[in-house]
Amino acid sequence: MAEIKDPENTILMELKDGTVTIELLSDIAPNHCDRMKELARSGAYDNVAFHRVIDGFMAQTGDVEHANMEKDYNPRRAGTGGSDLPNLKAEFSRIPHDRGTLGAARSQNPDSANSQFFINFKDNHFLNGQYTVYGRVISGMEHVDAITRGEPPANPDRMISVKVAADA
Numbered sequence: 001m002a003e004i005k006d007p008e009n010t011i012l013m014e015l016k017d018g019t020v021t022i023e024l025l026s027d028i029a030p031n032h033c034d035r036m037k038e039l040a041r042s043g044a045y046d047n048v049a050f051h052r053v054i055d056g057f058m059a060q061t062g063d064v065e066h067a068n069m070e071k072d073y074n075p076r077r078a079g080t081g082g083s084d085l086p087n088l089k090a091e092f093s094r095i096p097h098d099r100g101t102l103g104a105a106r107s108q109n110p111d112s113a114n115s116q117f118f119i120n121f122k123d124n125h126f127l128n129g130q131y132t133v134y135g136r137v138i139s140g141m142e143h144v145d146a147i148t149r150g151e152p153p154a155n156p157d158r159m160i161s162v163k164v165a166a167d168a
Contacts, residue, residue, distance in 0.1 A: 020140035082114030102135035
């Protein structure tokens with residue numbers, strides 16, 4: 001387990017194989033980090049499926065509207081929803097989309113990110129400057145690598161729980 005320097009800006013994501021520790025880049029993308037903490041604290045991310053997992057690319061999750069596997073999971077709509085909160089304005093930076101970074105998922109509109117995010121399986125520098133980077137996995141990347149692939153996967157993995165480390 002990596003050393004947690006700032007528990008208020010660290011996310012603990014429970015997956016089937018163990019804990020993924022994510023350091024939020026609150027100085028780079030404060031609004032995206034605040035949104036992730038707000039949704040984590042409300043329990044909105046718990047049981048949400050990884051609905052789009054592309055080998056050698058990334059694992060996407062966070063559709064709290066259509067991908068909660070304990071509520072009304074809809075594999076056809078998973079990935080089309082967000083949260084009840086307003087969309088976020090892009091917070092682009094020079095931080096590259098390296099392996100283990102968190103990117104804000106969005107539609108064609110750069111200011112349409114809401115609750116969905118993806119974790120890069122490898123360096124995906126073609127995404128640089130087009131999607132907000134707001135966190136990085138500091139431990140447990142092997143658990144991310146083990147997420148079931150598919151668009152959507154037939155039997156998707158889920159975020160069992162997502163907590164802010166300060167609250168855990």
